[in-house]
Amino acid sequence: MVVGVLALQGSFNEHIAVLRRLGVKGVEVRKPEQLQTVRALIIPGGESTTMAKLAEYHNLFPALREFVKMGNPVWGTCAGLIFLADKAVGQKTGGQELIGGLNCTVHRNFFGSQIQSFEAELSVPEIVAKEGGPPSFRGVFIRAPGILEVGPEVQVLAEVLLPSDRPAKRDAASESLEVNPLVLSLESFMLVYPVRSFPCPAKYLLRVLILAVGFILTNLMLIRFTLSIVFPSLRECDGGASHFNINYYVIPQEAAVAEKVIVAVKQGTLLATAFHPELTADTRWHSYFLKMLDEDSQEASSSTALSSDNLSLPDPPKYELPIIHY
Structure with missing residues (x-):
């Protein structure tokens, strides 16, 4: 059994290490032709926009x-969940390409930025029923997405209570709000040094400061996005002062009124989690995914056997050979 792990960026090494512990060979996948050599695929967590750009490049x-x-x-964790979703909201300016197939709507960075990352105990009855072990799983959420809604064919595997200290504002009119990537990269800086207004002479100094901090906190592939939006983010001077507008991402109203958020789902042969099982010592999610692979193989074998039983072939022709007398 060979399982591929999309190795463009993110925690692909951690997934391969867990597969190795379970006695399964995991291989890195970076090119289209490599998908032909694997029976299943894991799309790891990482920076979803960067991964999308690299996937598009290749x-x-x-x-x-x-x-x-x-x-x-196919199993998607964190950024992989975003990739598999049919619809994603709260994306960066310009959005990103998705694979699709999973009938759900995902909100990117639903729980906040990097500094709002957290761990939580999740009730996982389906995993316990199939894999045994303790009744809960310790989920690691790193700038994690949240699943806002799912289709009728999607099975919910885990939910998490909304953290009471998340910084996101609620707005009923922003279901498809795009997130300013500069704000996400500089959010921690602005929370420590809240800047609301500056006099006009400080306007240009602020621009230089934003560019410098943005260069440090963002990876090189996102610098061009930062440069393209930093200047429009500063309003024109009005009455001797200019204002820096912090456009925080917004949680849609339907998610804001809920006490729990869906963080793990399954639809047919697709599995998705908003958290990172590969960063824990608990291998039950990986084992659960591998059993999905076994079930898929058994169904394929059963279908082949069934079609063979129902297949009617014409009787072979009968040849009347002449009788020769000596």
Whole structure:
């Protein structure tokens, strides 16, 4: 059994290490043709926009969509969940390409930025029923997405209570709000040094400061996004002062009124989690995914056997050979 792990960016090494502990070979996948050598795929957590740009660069999206469409088992964690969703909101300016296939709507960075990352005990009855072990699982949420809604064919595997200290504002009119990537990268800086207004002479100094901090806190592939939006973020001087507008991401109203948020789902051969099981010592989620692969293989074998039983072939022709007398 060979399981591929999309190795563009993120925690692919951690997934491969867990697979190795379970006696399964995990291979890195970076090119479309490598998908032909694996039976299942794990899309790890990471920076979803960066991963999408790299996947687009390597022309991976058509092959990934075909891999999902063919019914191969695929598991997405964190950024991988965003990739598999049919719809994602709260994205950066310009959005990002998705693989799709999972009938759900995901909110990117639902729980906040990097400094709002947290761990939580999750009730996982399906995992316990299949894998045994303790009744809960310690979920690691790192700038995690949240699942806002799911289709009728999607099975909910885990939910988490909303943290009471999350900084996001609530707005009923912002279901498809786009997130300013500069704000996400500089959010921790602004929380420590809340800047609301500056006199006009300080306007240019602020721009330089934003660019410098943005360069440190963002990876190089996102610098061009930062440069493209930093200047429009500063309003024109009005009455001797200029204002820096902090556009925080917004949680849609339907999610804001709920006490729990869906963080793990399954639909057919697709599995998705908003947290990072590969960063814990608990291997039950990986074992659960591998059993999905076994179930898929058994169903394929049963279908083949059934079709063979129902297959009617014409009787072989009978040849009347002449009788020769000596």
